[in-house]
Amino acid sequence: MYLRKLALAGVFALMGSTAMAACAFENAVPLKSLSAAFEAWKSATTAMAECGNLTAELDQEFDKKQPEAFAANPSLYQIGGVSNGSITPLMNAGTIRSLDDLVAKYGAGLAPNQLIKVDGKIMAIAMMVNTQHWMYRKDILDNLGIAVPTTYDEVLAASEKIKAAGVVDYPLGATMGVGWNLGEEVNNMFMGFGGQAVNADGTPNVNNEMGLKTLNMLKSLTAYMDPEYLTADSTYVQQQFQQGKIAMANLWASRAGAMDDAAESKVVGMIEGAAAPAAMAGGAPATTLWWDGFVIAKNISDEEADAAFRVALEGIDTEMVTAHNEDAVWLISGYTPGRLAAGAFATAALNPPPYPSTAAMGVMHMAMDGEVGAFLKGERSAEDTLVAIEAAYTKGAKDAGILK
Numbered sequence: 001m002y003l004r005k006l007a008l009a010g011v012f013a014l015m016g017s018t019a020m021a022a023c024a025f026e027n028a029v030p031l032k033s034l035s036a037a038f039e040a041w042k043s044a045t046t047a048m049a050e051c052g053n054l055t056a057e058l059d060q061e062f063d064k065k066q067p068e069a070f071a072a073n074p075s076l077y078q079i080g081g082v083s084n085g086s087i088t089p090l091m092n093a094g095t096i097r098s099l100d101d102l103v104a105k106y107g108a109g110l111a112p113n114q115l116i117k118v119d120g121k122i123m124a125i126a127m128m129v130n131t132q133h134w135m136y137r138k139d140i141l142d143n144l145g146i147a148v149p150t151t152y153d154e155v156l157a158a159s160e161k162i163k164a165a166g167v168v169d170y171p172l173g174a175t176m177g178v179g180w181n182l183g184e185e186v187n188n189m190f191m192g193f194g195g196q197a198v199n200a201d202g203t204p205n206v207n208n209e210m211g212l213k214t215l216n217m218l219k220s221l222t223a224y225m226d227p228e229y230l231t232a233d234s235t236y237v238q239q240q241f242q243q244g245k246i247a248m249a250n251l252w253a254s255r256a257g258a259m260d261d262a263a264e265s266k267v268v269g270m271i272e273g274a275a276a277p278a279a280m281a282g283g284a285p286a287t288t289l290w291w292d293g294f295v296i297a298k299n300i301s302d303e304e305a306d307a308a309f310r311v312a313l314e315g316i317d318t319e320m321v322t323a324h325n326e327d328a329v330w331l332i333s334g335y336t337p338g339r340l341a342a343g344a345f346a347t348a349a350l351n352p353p354p355y356p357s358t359a360a361m362g363v364m365h366m367a368m369d370g371e372v373g374a375f376l377k378g379e380r381s382a383e384d385t386l387v388a389i390e391a392a393y394t395k396g397a398k399d400a401g402i403l404k
Contacts, residue, residue: 035081273343
């Protein structure tokens with residue numbers, strides 16, 4: 001199926017929904033969840049587990065494991081942590097259930113912008129919004145007299161000054177690891193230059209001037225990164241910041257809270273957030289808006305679904321948010337935006353697009369991810385890389401029934 005773009009209108013409005021008490025019931029049904037491993041999911045699943053009989057699996061490879069796990073009958077997990085990108089294969093495979101009945105039964109405290117609807121049915125419950133935005137060492141930029149970059153040309157200029165000063169190992173970090181992250185960075189920059197990678201008829205649209213600008217900008221940025229950037233995921237870049245190895249990066253808002261974790265970070269209080277830079281002057285930030293939340297598996301009993309939904313709600317209640325306010329930009333009553341949320345709000349205010357959650361974009365994302373690394377390593381020209389992306393997409397789209 002072709003999954004429609006999920007609207008995020010009003011996603012940054014904070015709600016005054018009814019607070020739920022921690023663990024309002026004792027769960028007697030054995031449950032398992034599979035989600036990402038960043039701080040917000042650690043906090044949410046810890047709160048869920050207080051209800052009993054929940055085994056929470058947190059894994060940064062969750063999105064690769066979920067399709068097969070949820071397709072099993074019975075499903076290997078009852079609860080899945082998803083985003084507006086990773087929900088697509090589950091929707092396409094029909095392995096998650098509509099939540100309308102469970103929301104009617106238990107979801108009185110949920111706000112309208114937590115209800116993720118596809119074709120009129122509630123398919124997921126959002127707990128937070130997420131976006132990649134600019135994070136930077138304020139002390140370094142201040143000491144070197146560098147203004148916070150607002151475009152990627154300014155990022156390059158700032159990086160050169162930081163490199164010359166020799167104050168960190170690398171001026172820049174980036175989530176460019178091959179496997180998913182690189183495709184996200186390519187798409188961010190391509191959309192920042194005004195591109196739409198897939199046409200309305202499902203044909204590819206990257207072999208153009210915007211594609212060339214995208215590849216050349218990404219290549220220029222890599223000159224200021226750890227040479228192992230093609231292995232770098234969000235956790236890697238988070239740790240680079242925490243260990244004082246980098247000065248700037250366009251990193252997920254969900255990672256901001258970890259910067260002030262005194263148990264892990266050497267830079268507590270030094271990291272600030274700003275809007276993601278634009279690819280071109282006057283353009284929108286070269287990033288996309290996302291949400292994260294939970295789904296319930298289809299191939300489970302009604303008893304398991306009922307218990308799973310109730311447990312999941314307990315994990316995203318006001319008490320959890322109050323205790324873990326800085327872990328995310330929460331869509332839950334009780335959230336108070338703090339210093340580390342400033343970058344996410346600044347980015348959203350400049351109207352970047354939502355990530356295009358379609359089956360076609362899922363294929364294009366992986367085509368970008370699989371083909372651009374060779375260009376960045378100097379093994380292929382930009383022109384040949386764009387041809388290769390379109391060829392890989394066309395094959396994948398035909399295999400998926402998107403193109404004939």
